[in-house]
Amino acid sequence: MLQLTRRLTYSPTRIHTSGSSIRLRGITSTDYVQCKPISCMPAVRQITTSHEGVKRRKLNSSSISHRRDPSTKMPLLVQEIEDEPSVPTKLELTPVEDTLRTLLLDVAKHIDTAPSPPDAESQVPVPDELAKQPITLRFTGGWVRDKLLGIESHDIDVAINKMTGYQFGLRLKEYLEIPGNLEKYGLESIAANEKQSQKAGATNKSKTVGGLHKIEANPEKSKHLETTTMRILGLDIDLVNLRKETYSDDSRNPQMEFGTPEEDALRRDATVNAMFYNINTEQIEDFTGRGHEDMAKKLIRTPLEPYQTFKDDPLRVLRLIRFASRLEYTIDDAALQAMGNQDIKHELRRKISRERVGTELEKALLGPHPHEAMRLVFSLGLYDTIFSDPAVAKEDHYTPDIEGWSILIDTLEEILSSGGVLQENLARDSEESYLAWILAAVVPYRDAPRPEPAEAGKKAPPPIPVTVAREGIKTPNKISDVINAAVRNQTEISDLVDKVYDRKRRPDKKFEGEDPAARDVLGMAIRRWGTSWRSQVIYSLLVEFADNQGQTEAIERKYIAFIEHLRALDITDACALKPLLDGKALAKAIGTPPGPWMKDALDVVMAWQLRNPDRKDAQQAIEEVKNHQANGELTFGLVRHFLKLTIRPLFIKAAPKTVTEQGRKITTEQLPPKVTLQSMDDTTNRPWKSSKDAFVLNILRWTIKSLNEQRISEIWPLVIPPILTLLDDWETKYKQLGTELLTFLLKSTPTSLLIRTGLGEVFEEALLPCLTYIPTITPEEESIPLLQALYPALLILCKVRFPDDKTRRTKSLDTVIRKGIIYGHTHCSPNHPKILEILYDQLAISLDELGIDSVKHVKFILPMLTESLSDATGMATVPMLESSATAMQALIRNSWPRMVVYRGEVLKGVMFCWLRIQGMEGMDGLEGELRECVRLLKISVEQEDECDFEKECEGFVAVDGRLRGLFA
Structure with a gap:
């Protein structure tokens, strides 16, 4: 008993x-x-x-x-x-762990039997009684804890009783370099460089041993221990020595010494992390005497007095938070009280590097219970300590709005653990869940002012939430970019969610502009937000929760409806959708070199794809663009895009002063623009002249060619300014281009639009001065292409302006003949036959357009033509003479009632030309034109009874027999 x-x-x-x-x-x-x-x-x-x-x-x-x-x-x-199960004293190792244990024991035996090389001696003296002991190795810390909990772990800390980790690592490498030793453990080689080391030991199938990486101690940042890391057999190994820390009165940094297992265990962060597995004895060792007990109670507490434990290393505060959240353990009350102590917070902010803070927080948030970690951070008053920019003094730091933040993270936890629409679509994996918690952490900075650039013209610093994350917890660039995008797009996302929700609730309500619920609008928004759009939507959701406390359910309904709509449209993966056309194919179809314009243009193609998910033939899209199919949706989408976002920005500074923003004629009196050096600077006002932006002229040409009468009114205000700007330019080549583009535009312009906007007169006023661009004022090589483009433009302008008004059309044509052809012939010397050729070609066309009204011009035109055909100077070319003969035919044909009077002058020019070319080769064409002149003249004059044209011709032949072929 x-x-x-x-x-x-x-x-x-x-x-x-x-x-x-x-x-x-x-x-x-x-x-x-x-x-x-x-x-x-x-x-x-x-x-x-x-x-x-x-x-x-x-x-x-x-x-x-x-x-x-x-x-x-x-x-x-x-x-x-x-009774409860007895406390385990042994652990069952995996085959890989057992191989590692065998290797380490063999290395220890090797060390015990072979003296240390001089370069491996430790700077930390080994006590005499310890130096005589054999090497004893222990697996320590989290690995033992996880092993007892049945959790697989690939990180093993190996504690050595009388060597530093680096010393032991060198001896381990030395041992493995002995021929035959690698093979004992299924290994083949040791990494010879950093590149090999990064791949070595990555998995348990890897046959290469990674190199040693020594991490120096940094007591100033509470990194007291030098460690050496390596990878082997798929395990990450940290080699450290058993140690104790001795603090002096005049220094806050400890003096590191070799210690006993008991001393090493007592200086650790928690009792559950202070148990060792002695690989020599294969026994579990609990030197604090409370490791097993606290695991049974699911309790986190420090081996020694908490305040001093955290004072020695403030990072232990975050480590305990991580362990408590990961293991679902409770932190001891005494430890909690010390963790919230202002002194400890100050030391945490001052002594611990932000990289180490970020690492601990990342591990906690990637663990199974991130909400508990965040809850502890908030309840212990650590938010400002962790989530702040250490480079900014506390009194100058923006004060985050943490009111209601605990409710916010509670709500996020409900969303992420519910398995509902939001969780399934916005936090699909551990990475997106981690991002959600990081974004929740910076929500209190949502109203922080946007930083201003340090200097005018410089790029502004990133938003404060980004800086807090980047500097406070050292988030990598990838995470910082997500935060930056979330902050930047939050308002747009929130507004779009509201609009889509409103459209879903009230589908019959009228709206202005594009449909916010349309597939292309939402798909392009997702592509604009980027691949992290899900996380950005979570941030927007959290911001709305924070700004509208008490409306959680209503806000959640909106976002659920938004996500369900995206799913119904099948655009949640819009970022991964590839354009049917690549940049090179699009540039080739448009006829311009590839350039920066392609990116936005391909967005137009993508929007078209989103609107037409069944159109998957790339060649069909190319043909539509290449052939200017104006009725094609893709073509017009590109036209509208180019005019708004590509062409307009480059022409805006040199926009004409004769039209309004709506593309109408300005009817009020305007002062002439002030001419300054700046206004004459083409690099600033006319960037389309530079080689970098010259591509826009090809795009403008393609755009205008792609217009049709049905849609031209939609883009009229956008297409007129660049054309008038080109016509108004001082360089002839740009006037020529403007003239050609105007011709294309007028072919698709309805008369009603020209009348309504009053631009017919504006175009005429811009074109007529160009008629004077002839030699010798303008070089012939510049004048020729301008005149070739100018006359067709004036003719089509006349037809579009006055399709049914014969009087005004005649007046316009009269102006062209007088101010253009007659003026040009008068001022252009005969030694420019190419210019005369153009004038005569256009004269023939104009006379045919005038018809019988050409009579008024006979007395001016006939001497011109007779003079050219007679070629008194000998400067005439065959093409010029043919053009002159063609113009003479048009004059005879349209002014036939007056030909009886002027027949002698007509025959004078024709006969002189005939006689001059006799005996020359290659004149068949010209001879034919001259015979046609005679034939038309004969028809015209034979209608008069008093004229015997045949007899007159015989008389000419009698004088010079060579004329017989002309009158035959």
């Missing part, structure tokens, strides 16, 4: 028996239970162990009086119950 000598509580950590006493270790009390035989009771039977645990005896309190005299001889009733 057991006699209770004193009431006590203990942990069944370790039991040592001696005689009839059972002494319990692992408790602070020195009390113990004695077992004494009692003669009045039969011997107690031996308690055996079941497969579920150890049977123990429990006092049956229901059968004991609470006022029982402790001196009574009545025996206590004992009830036999099942």
Whole structure:
């Protein structure tokens, strides 16, 4: 029978028996239970162990009086119950872990039997009593804890009793370099450089041993321990020495010394992390005496007094938060109180590098319970300590709005754990969930002012939430970019969510502009936001929660409707959609070199694809663009895009002063523009002249060629300014281009549009001065292409302006003949036959357009033509003479009633030309034209009775027989 000598509580950590006493270790009390035989009771039977645990005896309190005299001889009733499982003392290693253990033990044996090389001596002295001991190795910390919890771990800290990690690593490498040793452990080689080392040991199938990486201690940042890392057999190994820390009164940095396992365990962050696995003895060692007990209680507490533990290394605050959230353990009250201490917060901010802070936070948020980690951060008042820019003084730092932040993270936790629409579509994996928590962390900075550039013209710093994340927890660029995009696009996302929700609720409501719920609008928005759009939508959702507390359900409904609409349209992966056309194909179809314009143009193609998901033939799209199919949706989409976003920005500074923004004629009196050096600077006002932006002229040409009468009014205000700007330019080549483009435009312009906008007169006023661009004022090589483009433009302008008004059309044609052809012939010397050729070609066309009204011009035109055909100067060319003969035919044909009077002058020019070319080769064409002149003249004059044209011709032949061929 057991006699209770004193009431006590203990942990069944370790039991040592001696005689009839059972002494319990692992408790602070020195009390113990004695077992004494009692003669009045039969011997107690031996308690055996079941497969579920150890049977123990429990006092049956229901059968004991609470006022029982402790001196009574009545025996206590004992009830036999099942005890909790006994504390494990050994671990079952995986094959890889067992191979590593064997390797490390072999290395230890090698070290014990071979002296250390001089260059591996430690700067930290080894105590004499320790130096005599053999190498003892232990797996420490989290690996032991995770092993006891049945959690797989690939990170192993190896503690060495009398060597630094770097020393041991060098000896390990030395051992493996001995021929035949690698093969013992299924290995083949040791990494010879950094590139090989990065790949080595990545998996348990890797046959290469990674190189050693020494991480120096940095006591100023509470990084007290030098460690050496390596990778082998798919395991990340940290080699460290057992140590103790000795603090002096005049320094806050500890003096590192080799320590005992007990000393090393007591300086660790938590009791559950302070257990070792001795690979020499294959035993679990709990030197704090509370590791097993705290694991059973799911309790996080420090081995030593909490305040001093955190004071020594403030990073332990975040480590305990991570362990508590990951393991679902409770932090000891004393530790919690110390973690929230202002001194500890100050030390955490001052001493710990932000890289280490970020690493701990990342591990916590990537763990199974990130919400608990964030809750602890908030409840301990650590938000400002962690999420702040350390480079900014506290008094100058923006104060984040953390009111209601705990509710915000509670709401986020509900969303991410619900398995609903938002979680399934916005936080599909651990990475997106992690981003959600990071974005939630910066929501309190949502209203922070946007930083201004340090200097005018310089790029502004990133938004404060980005800086806080980048500098406060050292988020990598990838994460910082997501935060930047989320902050930048938050308003657009929120507005679009509202519009889509409104369209879904009220589909019959009229709207202005593009349909916000349309597939192309939403698809292009997603592509504009980028691949992180899901995280950006979460940020927008959280911002709305924070700004509208109490409306959580209504806001959530909006965003659910938004996501469901995206899913219904099948555009959640719009970012991955590839354009049917690539930049080179599009540039080739348009006829311009590739350039920066392609990116936005391809967005137009993508929007077209989104509107037409069934159109998947790339060649069909190319043909539509290449052939200027004006009715094609893709073509017109590109036209509208180019005019708005590509052409207009480059022409805006030199826009004409004769038209309004709506593409109408300005009817009020305008002062002439002020001419300054700046206004004459083409690099500023006319960037389309530079080689970099000259591509826009080809795009403008393609755009105008792609217009049709049905849609030209939609883009009229956009297409007119660049054409007039070109016509108004001082360089002839740009006037020529403007003239050609105007001709294309007028072919698609309805008369009503020209009349309504009043631009017919504006165009005429821009074109007519160009008629004077002739030699010698203008070089012939510049004048020729301008005149060739100018006259067709004036003719089509006349036809479009006055399709039914014969009087005004005639007046316009008269102007062209007088101010253009007659003026040009008068001022252009005969030694420019190419110019005359153009004038005569256009004269023939104009006379045919005038018809009988050409009569008024006979007395001016006939001498011109006769002079050219006679070629008194000998400068004429055959093409010029043919053009002159063609113009003479048009004059005869349209002014036939007056030909009886002027027949002699007509024949004069024709006969002189005929006689001059006799005997020359290659004159068949010209001779034919001259004969046609005679034939038309004969028809015209034979209608008059008093004229005998045949007799007159015979008389000419009688004088010069060579004329017989002309009159035949």
